[in-house]
Amino acid sequence: MKRIVVTGLGAITPIGIGIEETWQSSLAGKSGVGNVTLFDATNYETNIAAEVKNFDPKNFMSSELFRKTDRFAQMGIAAARMAVEDADINSYLEAKHDQVPVVIGSGLGGSLFHEEQIFKLIGGKDPRRVLSSSVLRIAPNAVSAYIAMEFKLKGENLTISTACSSGGNAIATAAQLLELGIADVVVTGGVECPITPFTYAAYQSLRVLSKGNGKIGFNTPRPFDKKRDGFVLGEGAGILILETYENAVTRKAKIYAELSGYSSNCGAYHMAIPEPNGEDAAIAIENALKKSDIAKDQVQYINAHGTATKMNDIAEAKAIRKVFGNKTPYVSSTKSQTGHMIGAAGAIEAILTVLSVRDQIISPTINCDELDEECDINVVRKKALECKIDYAMSNSFGFGSNNSVLVFRKVD
Numbered sequence: 001m002k003r004i005v006v007t008g009l010g011a012i013t014p015i016g017i018g019i020e021e022t023w024q025s026s027l028a029g030k031s032g033v034g035n036v037t038l039f040d041a042t043n044y045e046t047n048i049a050a051e052v053k054n055f056d057p058k059n060f061m062s063s064e065l066f067r068k069t070d071r072f073a074q075m076g077i078a079a080a081r082m083a084v085e086d087a088d089i090n091s092y093l094e095a096k097h098d099q100v101p102v103v104i105g106s107g108l109g110g111s112l113f114h115e116e117q118i119f120k121l122i123g124g125k126d127p128r129r130v131l132s133s134s135v136l137r138i139a140p141n142a143v144s145a146y147i148a149m150e151f152k153l154k155g156e157n158l159t160i161s162t163a164c165s166s167g168g169n170a171i172a173t174a175a176q177l178l179e180l181g182i183a184d185v186v187v188t189g190g191v192e193c194p195i196t197p198f199t200y201a202a203y204q205s206l207r208v209l210s211k212g213n214g215k216i217g218f219n220t221p222r223p224f225d226k227k228r229d230g231f232v233l234g235e236g237a238g239i240l241i242l243e244t245y246e247n248a249v250t251r252k253a254k255i256y257a258e259l260s261g262y263s264s265n266c267g268a269y270h271m272a273i274p275e276p277n278g279e280d281a282a283i284a285i286e287n288a289l290k291k292s293d294i295a296k297d298q299v300q301y302i303n304a305h306g307t308a309t310k311m312n313d314i315a316e317a318k319a320i321r322k323v324f325g326n327k328t329p330y331v332s333s334t335k336s337q338t339g340h341m342i343g344a345a346g347a348i349e350a351i352l353t354v355l356s357v358r359d360q361i362i363s364p365t366i367n368c369d370e371l372d373e374e375c376d377i378n379v380v381r382k383k384a385l386e387c388k389i390d391y392a393m394s395n396s397f398g399f400g401s402n403n404s405v406l407v408f409r410k411v412d
Helices: 019-027 065-069 070-085 092-095 111-124 134-138 142-151 164-180 197-205 245-250 279-292 310-324 342-359
Strands: 004-013 103-104 157-160 187-194 236-243 255-268 298-305 331-332 391-398 400-411
Touching: 004 019, 004 070, 004 164, 004 245, 004 342, 019 298, 019 331, 019 342, 065 298, 070 092, 070 142, 070 164, 070 187, 070 236, 070 279, 092 103, 103 142, 103 255, 103 279, 103 342, 111 134, 111 197, 134 142, 142 157, 142 187, 164 187, 164 236, 164 255, 164 391, 164 400, 255 279, 255 342, 279 310, 279 391, 298 342, 310 391, 342 391, 342 400
Parallel strands: 103 157, 103 187, 298 331, 298 391
Antiparallel strands: 004 236, 004 255, 187 236, 255 400, 391 400
8 A cells, every 4th residue: 555644734723823833832732712702602601612813814815715705614725725835735736736636524514604694594584685605605515625726626526524523534535545546645634613603502502512611711621631521612724735655755745744544433323422432432543553554552642532521531531441451652632722623623633643743742631630530541731741752643533423543653
C-alpha cells in the first residue's frame, strides 16, 4: 500500500485563526469558551459556547463568494486556502486539477442560514420570502463544492456526514483514495458552525451541554473530570493536504507526519448513547493499530474524543484500557479548549495530533482537576507535556455508534 503523508494544514478554531496561533494557544492551555454572542441566548438554560473570534471571511474570498455562502462554508474555504498555501501546492493543483479529490466532513451543513430562512418563513408566512439560494447554502456539500470551484479541482468531490466522527471519517476516506491510486493529492478535513438558535436548543434538550457557571473564562468543559457536566458546543474548520509519500518527495514538500493507519466502524448500539463498555470503540482502535502494522506499546499519545459527558468519557476510557491495559499511552482531550465542533472536531483534533508528532509535545486537558476513578487512564492535565512521540492516535466517536480512529507516525 502507498504511504500517505500530511503536507499542509489549515485551521479556523475558537482558540486561533491559522495553524500556529491555534497550536500555540493549545499548548498554553487557552480556553476558547465564553458567553454566546452569535445569537440571543437569554432564555436558554445555558449560554456558553466556543465561538470563533476575529474571523473575517473577506480576507480569504471575494465579496461575491462571501455573499452567497453560509458561515460554515466560509470557514471551510478559508481553512482550505490556508492548507493549500501551507503545502505550497498551488502549481501542482493547476497542473493536475482534474486529478485532485476533495473530501470534507460535516454533521449538520449550513444550519445558520437554514434557520434564518425558516424564521423568515414563519414570521411572514409568505413562501416567497425564502431566498432562492437557500438550498445551495444549506447543502452539507457546499464546502467541498466551493473548495473545488475555488481551486478548479475536478476529481471526486465527497461529503461525509457521520455526526461527530465526520472529520475523522473524511480523512480516512481521503486516505483510501490515495491508497487505491485514484489520486496522489487529496484536500480533506471537517467543518461545522452549529452555534445557532435551534441547533443549540436541540443539543440543550438532549441534556449533553455543560452549564458552566455563567461567566466568561469559567472552567468547563471538564473531560474525564469527576465533576464534568457535558460538552460546550464549538465551531470551526480544519483542512489537511494528504499526499502519497512519493509525490511529496518528488515535489520536495515539507512533511508534517505520516498517516500510518485508520479505521472506522459502527457499534450498532444506540443513536445517541455509546456502548457502555466501549467494545466497539476498542475494536476500532485495534483495527487502526493493525492497519498501521504496529504493536500497542508503540503508541505514546492519544488525542481522545473526550467530550466531557458522563457516559462518553467512561466508555472511551474503558475502550482505551481494553486495548492498552493498565499502562495506557498519554491521553488528552483538546475539546477542553476548543469545545465540541461536531463535524469539524475530528479534523481539528487530527491536526493537533499531527503537530504533537511534529514537535514531540502534548497539549494539556484543561479543567480536569480531579480525575474520575472510572476514567482511569493516563490523562495529561494542567500543562503541556514534552515526550517522545513516534506514533499518536486521534479518536472520534459520533452519534449513531460511529467510530473513527486515525494513527499518525513521525517521519524523519
